[in-house]
Amino acid sequence: SEVNRLVESTSVCRYPLGMSGGQIQDEDISASSQWSETTAARYGRLDFEEGDGAWCPEMSVEPDNVKEFLQIDLRSLHFITLVGTQGRHAGGMGNEFAQMYKIKYSRDGSRWISWRNRQGKQVIEGNRNAYDIVLKDLEPPIIARFVRFMPVTDHSMNVCMRVELYGCEWLDGLVSYNAPVGEQMTLPTYPVYLNDSVYDGAIIYSMTEGLGQLTDGVCGLDDFALSHVYNVWPGYDYVGWNNESFPSEYVEIMFEFDRIRNFTTMKVHCNNMFSWHVKTFRQVVCYFRSESDWEATPLTFSPVMDEKNPSARFVTVNLANHMASAIKCQFYFADAWMLFSEITFQSDTAMYNTTLTPPKTGLPPRLPPKNPTHKVDDSNTRILIGCLVAIIFILVAIIVIILWRQVWQKMLEKASRRMLDDELTASLSTQSETFVYNHNQSNTTSEQESNSTYERIFPLGPDYQEPSRLLSKLPEFAQSSEESGSCYQHVNGVPHYAEADIVNLQGVTGSNTYAIPAVTMDLLSGKDVAVEEFPRKLLTFKEKLGEGQFGEVHLCEAEGMQEFMNKEFLFDISEDQPVLVAVKMLRSDANKNARNDFLKEIKIMSRLKDPNIIRLLAVCIYSDPLCMITEYMENGDLNQFLSRHEPEGQLALLSNAPTVSFNNLCYMATQIASGMKYLSSLNFVHRDLATRNCLVGKNYTIKIADFGMSRNLYSGDYYRIQGRAVLPIRWMSWESILLGKFTTASDVWAFGVTLWEILNFCKEQPYSQLTDEQVIENTGEFFRDQKRQIYLPQPVLCPDSLYKIMLSCWRRNTKERPSFQEIHRALLEIQP
Missing domain, CATH: 1.20.5 (Single alpha-helices involved in coiled-coils or other helix-helix interfaces)
Structure with a gap:
């Protein structure tokens, strides 16, 4: 497999750097001007509504703006892959936003560089309204300490901005490399341009004082004439030189760093397509500079040459713990051409510095210990x-x-859990003390509450906090320190983050049930709750169905529920009989964010009206604990229901077990597809579709729910990352696992697995022959698409027509998967 896929994905390097989270201090945010004290730079934090709701410059912004900017000091070099912007909404009082903007950045605070994309364009499309967050990938990413957002307009207008930066710390510490300009190779079919097109330093006869494609995180393909990036020229990913231009037979590259470091290795990603006279270097000679002078004795390294495998690869050079703030390396040709796409360094910061000012960076000095010295006396x-x-x-x-x-x-x-259980039994059976929930009071909750662990992780979903933990399981995405580099893979142009306009509501049970578009959520939750308050004293506790971080789900009997329901609900029970319901209860000690999400979930659930979706019946929100009462089906969840049954046939007759016909299996699958068709029509993403999350009523009626993750019974269906992120990996699409991308297409994938469960009567777990780690490795095979991926096998009872539907749900390309409308129609045609 290609070496460029055997490395850490930069989709991991996409963490918010602290504008929205508050890690970036007010004193590190500055601006060219401000409209008023309440629109100063410190109010330009994404998703914050303090002050007047955003940073606004003093005057209206003119076309070709070159003076107004919002500046962020990250205090150290960072690898920045993504930016987010927002306008000034101010609770509906503001409507200023930047439709376009530019970015400038600096590593030393003195030399500012204008960011350009890979096609040379500077202007970035911004916001179209004052409230939505718009995320934009930086292609190429930037390495900087200082970043400026500069609004751009096509006519004079008032603009305001809230911003966030996403990335991670730049551990290499490299601030510039100087190298000869890349050259052009002429192939029989077309020319290949091997120049460093994104280099941000000076380019004349050589490249000086900048960074570019050798540090952009993208490793070149085996075939250097191809590129990860679309709409660019052949050879784009590589910087290359011909030996005829270098009489000395080597290319010299000098690397300068932020401070003195203890270097362990250098990894150089080289092309090795020897059939075109391209090989890795045959020898490298490196000189080290810790202060002002270069060390006299260089380090020499000769890699093993490979003339059998043309794959691109990382060549690891052992730097033997040399102390230096600059390294000069001479790479010797092994053939006519030498092509590099990425160079990374592994080092530890030196325990001492002999100078207060790091060379050529302008970064704040890191003070040395008293009486620094290079040698430690024996005494x-x-x-x-x-x-x-x-x-x-x-x-x-x-x-x-x-x-x-x-x-x-x-x-x-x-x-406390035991006390809560005891208290719950009493509280559901008796009238609780009246406590009217005041939404305005909730907004005055202490700052400590608002900074709780319930904060949304953005842009990745809250149930997908650490994709790096999963990627590290794949050899294609992580290697040992002896072999790995730091490139990332572009996958069909798909962004490596959840969509910016998605709002995730984390249910009280901890299961992210619906990922809801912000616009849809505003439309649904903007009205009053369309359900009535239900008296707690009429609820009788039966059993706990599950629990999560912020609440619990209980099975209860509700007396007199018919009196509180509208005509849309038909109960096949007389009025004097209790109705079986599920009660989602928010713990009384839940923080402000959890309470707000709970109320939003109530509003949204009250609008979901489909015969195959669990309905919200009533609420208890006039006193604590807050509760929502939903339908519950008498036959429990589909997983347990089918596992207690057998297919019709001789075996069922011998065992005297209850049976379910093939027609009824298809009928249940069709209902699930119908419910998902309804959710997808609202652009809702379920994220956890499985038989455990489908409830069974009379006459094989199916309703989709969201209780599965909270139940200990199904804890084995979820893969836990160090006790934090919990993922149903056996039901998840490859792009959800590797990229954290959840869409209707990933729900379609999960439906295919759910259909497989149904046809197997839930007798075994999907991929039961594979460990969790092997399941993750298998997603890597879907990613590579080299026909080595493992599909779930065709169940015994499954006709070819149904198995074709499953396989179509598991297509690698999301656009090639069927819609739920198409699936529903196909299942209707299969039903007798």
Whole structure:
């Protein structure tokens, strides 16, 4: 497989850097001017409504604006892959936004560089209204400490901005590389341009004081005439040189860093298509500079040459822990051409600096210890050892304290859970003390609450916090430190993040049921709740169905429910009989964000009206704990229902087991497709479609729900990442697992797995022969699409027509998967 896929994905390097989260301090946000004190730079934080709701410059912005900007100081170099912008909404009082903007950046605070995309365009499309968040990929990404957002208009107008930067810290510490300009290769069919087209330094006869394609995170393909990036020229991913231009037989590249570092390795991604006279370098000679002078003795390294495998690869050069702030390497030709696409360094920051000002960066000095010296006297060795031993003892003590606190917290949590269960039985059976929920009071909750762990992770969904943990399971995305580099893969032009206009509501059970477009949510939740308050005393606790971080789900009997329901609900039960319901209850100690999400979920659920979607019947929101009461089907979930049944046939007759006919299996699958067709028509993304989340009523009626994740019964269906992100990986599409991308197309994938469960009577887990890690590795095979991926096998009862529907749901390309409308129509045709 191609080496460029054997590396860490930059989809991981997309974390918010602190404008919305508050990690970036007010003093690090500045601007060219401000409209008023309440629209100063510090109010330009994405998704914040403080002050007058945004940063606004003093005057209206003119066309070709060159003076108005919002500036962010990240305090250190960062690899920035994504930016987000928003206008000034101010609760409906504002309507200023930037329709276009430019970005300038700097690594040292003195030299500013205008960002351009891979086609050379500077202007970025911004917002179309004052409230939506618009995310834009930076292609290429930038390496900078300072970033400026500069609004652009085609006529004089008032603009305001709220912004966020996404990326991660630039661990290489590289601030520039100087190299000869790349050259043009002429193939029999067309020319191949091997220049560094995104280099941000000076380019005349050589490239000086800049960074470019050798640090943009993109590794070139095996065939250098192709490119990951569309609409660019052949050879775009590589920088290359011909030996005829270098009488000395080597190409010299100098690398300068932010400070003195202890270098362990250098990894150079090289092309090796020897049939076109392109090979990796045969030898590299590196010189090191820690202060002002270059060391006299260089380091020499000769890699093993490979004339059998033409694949591009990383060549790892051992730098033997040399201390340096600059490295100069001479790469010797092994053939006519030498092509590099990426160079990365692994190092530790030196324990001392001999200069207060790092070379050529202008970054704030990192103060050295008193009396710095390159050599440690023998007389100081004992002191050094004593300090290290003391540090070790302190660390051990800290670890013991942390472990003790965790054990103690778990004991308290178990005790509180038991108390909550006892209290719940009483509270559902008796009238609770009246406490009118005041939405305005909830807005005055302390700042400490608002910074709780319930904050939305953006742009990745809250149930997908650490894709790096999954990517590291794939050899294509992670290697040992001896082999890996730091490139990322473009996949069919698909963005590596959840869509910007999606709002995720995390249910009280911890399961992200619906990912809702912001516009749709505004339309649905903008009205009053269309359900009535239900008396708690009429609820009788039966059993706990599940629990999550912020609440619980209980099976209850509701007396007199018919009196509170409108005519749309038909109960096949007399009025004096209790109705079986599910009660989602928010814990009374839930924070402000959880309460707000709960109320939004109530509003949205009250508008979902489809015969195959669980309906919201009533609410209890006039007192704590807040509750929503939904339908519950008497036959439980579809997984348990089918596992208790057998297909019609001789085996069922011998075992005297209850049966379900093939026609009824198709009928249930058709209902699930119908419910998902309704959700997809509203652009809702379920994210966890499976038989465990489908409830069964009389006459094989099916309704889609969202209780599965919260139940201990199904804990084995979810893959847990260090106790944090919980993912139903056996039902998830490859792009959801690897890219964190959830769409209706990924729900279609999950429907195919759900259909497979149904035809197997839920007797086994999908991919039961594979471990969780092997399931993740299999998604890598779907990603590579080299015909080595493993599909779920055709069930015994499944005709070819149904299995074709399943296979169509698992197509690699999301656009080639059928819609739920097409699936529903196909299932109707199959039904007898």
